[in-house]
Every structure is written in C-alpha cells, then in structure tokens.
Amino acid sequence: MSTPAMAYERATDVDAAVAAVAGRPGARFLAGGTNLVDHLKLGLLDPDLLVDVTRLPLREIEDVPGGGLRIGAGVTNADLAADPRVRASYPVLAEALLAGASGQLRNVATTGGNLLQRTRCPYFQDVTMACGKRDPGAGCSAIGGVTRGHAILGASEHCIATHPSDMAVGLAALDATVETAGPGGGRTLPLTELHRLPGDEPERDTVLEHGELIVAVTLPPPSPTARSAYRKVRDRASYAFALVSVAAAVDVRDGVLHDVRIALGGVAPKPWRAEQAEAVLRGAVPTAARLGEAADAELAAATAQGENAFKIPLARATIVAVLRDLLTEELA
Amino acid sequence: MLDITLTVDGVTRPLAVDPRTTLLDALRERLDVTAPKKGCDHGQCGACTVLVDGRRVLSCLTLAVQQDGAQVTTAAGLGEGDGLHPLAEAFLDHDALQCGYCTPGQLCSAVGMLDEAGRGHASHATADVAAVPTLTDEEIRERMSGNLCRCGAYANIVSAIREVAS
Ligand SMILES: Cc1cc2nc3c(=O)[nH]c(=O)nc-3n(C[C@H](O)[C@H](O)[C@H](O)COP(=O)(O)OP(=O)(O)OC[C@H]3O[C@@H](n4cnc5c(N)ncnc54)[C@H](O)[C@@H]3O)c2cc1C
Numbered sequence: 001m002s003t004p005a006m007a008y009e010r011a012t013d014v015d016a017a018v019a020a021v022a023g024r025p026g027a028r029f030l031a032g033g034t035n036l037v038d039h040l041k042l043g044l045l046d047p048d049l050l051v052d053v054t055r056l057p058l059r060e061i062e063d064v065p066g067g068g069l070r071i072g073a074g075v076t077n078a079d080l081a082a083d084p085r086v087r088a089s090y091p092v093l094a095e096a097l098l099a100g101a102s103g104q105l106r107n108v109a110t111t112g113g114n115l116l117q118r119t120r121c122p123y124f125q126d127v128t129m130a131c132g133k134r135d136p137g138a139g140c141s142a143i144g145g146v147t148r149g150h151a152i153l154g155a156s157e158h159c160i161a162t163h164p165s166d167m168a169v170g171l172a173a174l175d176a177t178v179e180t181a182g183p184g185g186g187r188t189l190p191l192t193e194l195h196r197l198p199g200d201e202p203e204r205d206t207v208l209e210h211g212e213l214i215v216a217v218t219l220p221p222p223s224p225t226a227r228s229a230y231r232k233v234r235d236r237a238s239y240a241f242a243l244v245s246v247a248a249a250v251d252v253r254d255g256v257l258h259d260v261r262i263a264l265g266g267v268a269p270k271p272w273r274a275e276q277a278e279a280v281l282r283g284a285v286p287t288a289a290r291l292g293e294a295a296d297a298e299l300a301a302a303t304a305q306g307e308n309a310f311k312i313p314l315a316r317a318t319i320v321a322v323l324r325d326l327l328t329e330e331l332a
Numbered sequence: 333m334l335d336i337t338l339t340v341d342g343v344t345r346p347l348a349v350d351p352r353t354t355l356l357d358a359l360r361e362r363l364d365v366t367a368p369k370k371g372c373d374h375g376q377c378g379a380c381t382v383l384v385d386g387r388r389v390l391s392c393l394t395l396a397v398q399q400d401g402a403q404v405t406t407a408a409g410l411g412e413g414d415g416l417h418p419l420a421e422a423f424l425d426h427d428a429l430q431c432g433y434c435t436p437g438q439l440c441s442a443v444g445m446l447d448e449a450g451r452g453h454a455s456h457a458t459a460d461v462a463a464v465p466t467l468t469d470e471e472i473r474e475r476m477s478g479n480l481c482r483c484g485a486y487a488n489i490v491s492a493i494r495e496v497a498s
C-alpha cells in the first residue's frame with residue numbers, strides 16, 4: 001500500500017508555526033507524537049504536513065508575578081510532575097500526571113499534546129467502524145455496542161466518548177487557564193472551556209480553530225490552606241486509562257468548606273467540573289452525609305449506556321472517598 | 333526523504349528517511365540496530381524502549397526526523413567497552429528473563445528509571461508526591477509498569493533492579 005506524501009517542518013517560532021498550519025487544511029502540529037504518530041499508523045489521520053512544535057521556546061515553567069505558574073505547552077508531562085513547585089503546591093496535578101501513561105510516555109508527552117489527545121473509544125480507533133467523531137455524519141458505533149469505557153455525563157445521541165486525559169482533570173480542579181496563539185491573534189480561556197461537549201458535532205473536541213496553537217497553561221496562586229488529591233480507578237493498578245477519576249481541592253477555614261473544587265475524569269467527553277457537587281459543599285460544615293449528597297447532586301444527571309452503568313455508583317464512591325481522605329481531620 | 337543524523341550507541345549514523353518513519357523502524361530496518369524490539373508498535377508494551385539523550389522513550393511512537401541530532405542508546409550500547417552493564421549482569425544473575433524479547437526494553441527502561449529515581453522524582457506509588465521517595469519494590473513495579481513481559485518474569489526483574497539500585 002502506498003502512503004501519500006507527508007511533509008515535515010521544524011518550527012522555530014510561534015508565529016511561523018501558526019501560519020504554517022493555519023494556511024493548510026491538511027497540516028497538523030506535532031508535539032511528542034505519542035498520540036499523533038499512533039493515529040498515523042492506525043490510518044485515522046492523513047496529514048500532508050506535520051509542523052513539529054517541540055523545538056519552540058515553550059519548555060519553561062515560570063513563576064507568575066503575584067503567584068501561580070505558567071507552564072509552556074512544550075513542557076513534558078515528566079518534567080511538570082517533577083517540578084518542586086508543582087509537587088509542593090499543586091499535588092493534585094503531580095498526582096494526575098503520574099497516574100497517566102508510563103514513564104517512557106511521560107518523558108515525551110507534552111502539556112499541549114496531552115490536552116489535545118483524542119478519545120480512546122475503540123470504534124474511533126478502528127477505521128472499519130462507523131464513527132462520527134472521525135467521519136462527520138457517519139453515526140456512532142458505540143451506542144448499543146461495547147460501552148464499558150464510555151460517558152455517563154455530557155454525552156449526546158451523536159457521541160458518547162470520554163476524554164482520556166488525567167492531567168486535564170487535575171488542571172480543571174485547579175482553575176487553570178489556557179493561552180493560545182492563532183491566525184486571528186491569541187486568546188486566554190478557562191481550561192474548562194477548552195473542550196466541548198459533542199452535541200451534533202462530535203468531530204470537534206475543542207473550541208480551538210485550525211492552526212490555533214496552545215502556548216501555555218497557567219495555574220492561579222495556590223491557597224496556603226488548600227489540600228488537594230487525585231484518585232484514579234482503572235482495570236489494573238497501573239498503565240491503564242481511567243474508568244473513573246476524581247481530582248479535588250478543599251480549603252477549610254474555621255471548620256467550614258471555604259472553597260471546594262472537584263473535577264471528574266473517565267465519565268464525560270471533557271474534563272468534568274462537578275459544579276453541582278461543589279454547590280452542595282461550598283460554605284458547609286463537612287459531614288459524611290453531606291459528601292454523599294454532593295456526589296448524588298452531581299450524578300443526578302448521569303445516564304448509563306448499557307455496559308458502563310457501573311460507572312455511576314463507582315463515581316459516587318470515588319467522589320466520596322477522595323473528599324473523605326482530604327477531610328479526615330474535620331470528619332473525625 | 334529527509335537527511336538526518338542519529339548517534340546510535342556512540343556511532344554517528346547519517347541517513348535519509350521518509351518523515352513517516354518511526355525511530356524504531358529507522359533503527360531496525362535502516363540501520364540494522366535490532367536491540368530495540370517491536371512488540372505492539374502502539375506504545376503499549378515497552379519492548380522498543382531506548383534512551384534518547386539519556387531519557388527513556390518509546391521508539392515506536394516518535395518519528396526519526398524528530399530525533400535528528402539525538403544521542404540514542406539501545407540495550408546493546410549500555411555497557412562500557414565489551415563488558416555488560418551492571419543491570420544486564422543482574423538480569424542474568426536473577427534469571428530476570430525467559431524468552432528475552434522484552435529484555436532490551438526492560439534494561440533501557442530500568443536505566444532511565446533509576447536515573448529518574450536518583451533525581452528524586454515521585455511516582456504514582458509515592459504516598460506524598462512532595463517528598464523524596466525511597467525505591468521500594470512497589471515503587472520499582474509502578475515505575476516499570478510501561479514494560480510488559482509476556483513470560484511473566486516480573487518477580488525476578490524487580491529483584492535484579494533492586495540489587496542494582498541498592
Ligand atoms: C499506551 C498508552 C497509554 C496511555 N495512558 C494514558 C493515561 O493513562 N492517561 C493519560 O492522560 N494519557 C495516557 N496516554 C496518552 C498520552 O498522555 C498522550 O498521548 C500524550 O499526552 C499526548 O501528548 P503528545 O505531546 O505526545 O501529543 P501529540 O501526539 O504530538 O499530539 C496530540 C494532538 O495534539 C495536537 N497538539 C500537540 N501540541 C499542540 C499545541 N501546543 N497546540 C495545539 N495542538 C497541539 C496535535 O496536533 C495532535 O492532534 C497514553 C498513551 C499511550 C500510547
């Protein structure tokens with residue numbers, strides 16, 4: 001089988017990288033390649049140009065004046081998890097990163113590429129199966145099929161796939177923002193607004209336009225009294241995608257939950273900020289019963305897709321367990 | 333075709349590659365460097381692990397053109413001169429292999445992993461990610477979880493790595 005020609009360019013500045021991709025519908029950015037190269041082999045993607053962004057000056061983690069960190073899009077998952085500032089002040093992020101993939105993969109996978117990795121829905125990855133995320137309008141083979149890994153929140157009749165990233169779930173709980181450079185200029189948006197729900201356009205995972213490059217992710221200043229953690233539930237102890245994951249940050253002041261942020265992974269088409277659960281807990285005195293009520297509030301809208309029905313009680317139990325572990329002192 | 337240069341196990345190897353060629357295929361098919369193995373070709377088994385500029389990576393999921401100018405070390409290049417690397421010795425002493433297909437990847441991965449641990453990196457098995465972890469068996473297993481062994485030599489692989497680590 002002959003494969004069509006594909007050109008390769010190494011970008012040395014951001015504007016040139018954006019221009020190179022924006023001007024060519026068949027062009028794609030290439031970062032660590034751990035998702036994109038796999039997609040080339042699986043035949044999911046047939047770009048005529050790859051613009052390598054790994055040598056752009058986007059590999060620094062900088063202190064933001066006034067607090068917080070600005071993480072270049074090219075920082076590897078390994079370097080980010082190893083950064084002493086992340087380990088000390090944003091443990092939920094370090095834990096989420098370390099729960100993902102393997103040591104070898106984290107050494108090359110980048111912050112930008114991790115956010116934009118595509119679903120692991122088995123039908124999406126198999127070109128012989130109909131999939132509207134891959135071929136707009138083709139329908140969805142997963143509905144009524146093998147759905148063990150699929151979404152219980154935010155799905156549509158056109159697509160029930162989940163977003164696979166662990167890192168993105170940690171970032172969602174931290175109120176991170178994403179900075180881009182694009183053909184029409186740059187913008188900054190909350191991480192929770194980067195990915196979109198499938199609706200009737202499952203082919204669009206995010207709000208980014210063609211040629212828009214993620215340049216950085218920024219973390220707000222850490223609260224000195226906040227505690228955070230990430231828990232991932234999966235089929236084996238390591239090296240597997242999440243069935244359900246929970247990132248949570250709590251800030252208790254005077255016995256009351258001054259702030260609480262919860263994000264869920266493995267259950268939705270995007271990193272899922274659990275706003276209903278947060279609303280039940282914010283300003284409340286934490287009790288075991290309250291934690292359960294919070295989880296129930298979030299999962300009231302959950303819908304099973306056959307085989308994945310187990311995810312609803314699993315998500316409930318995981319939300320409660322993560323919060324309970326963060327609030328051991330208060331619950332005692 | 334694009335002209336690139338790879339330094340493989342200390343030897344400079346210029347070659348011309350199609351941009352779709354992975355580092356693994358460039359090594360095995362073009363340069364006859366067969367220490368890295370092709371198990372799954374999709375990032376799932378670790379058999380293709382090599383060190384690129386000292387860091388362990390999967391050669392099946394990186395394009396050769398991206399590694400232009402890199403120092404690539406395969407399992408065959410780990411030892412000094414004709415001698416075996418201490419980890420390779422330990423794998424033999426501990427019977428840490430049966431068919432041996434996963435072994436070159438296990439060795440490169442273990443070398444990279446010990447370097448990461450030496451720099452104090454945490455892992456998923458580390459209770460407190462802010463603290464410097466000690467390399468317990470549980471830590472070794474977690475950090476090596478990207479390398480599968482179909483023969484199930486895991487127990488002895490952990491012993492071999494533990495011996496070299498301590
Ligand atoms: C076996 C295996 C197991 C895995 N397990 C996990 C897991 O448990 N948890 C998890 O979270 N992940 C897991 N992963 C996925 C891995 O984390 C991703 O493949 C990786 O993070 C992608 O990053 P990359 O830099 O390699 O991206 P690439 O593959 O280079 O790119 C991915 C996509 O992002 C685009 N892109 C890259 N950078 C930018 C940018 N700066 N701006 C705009 N677009 C960009 C590319 O065009 C491409 O579409 C696993 C992968 C494998 C192979």
Ligand code: SF4
Pocket residue numbers: 119121122123124130131132133134139140141142143158159160161202
């Ligand atoms: S769930 Fe989404 S990705 Fe999976 S087959 Fe259906 S449309 Fe495709």
Ligand code: FES
Pocket residue numbers: 369370371372373374375376377378379380381390391392393
């Ligand atoms: S061949 Fe590269 S991970 Fe299996």
Ligand code: FES
Pocket residue numbers: 428429430431432433434435480481482483484485
């Ligand atoms: S020794 Fe046979 S696969 Fe590991």
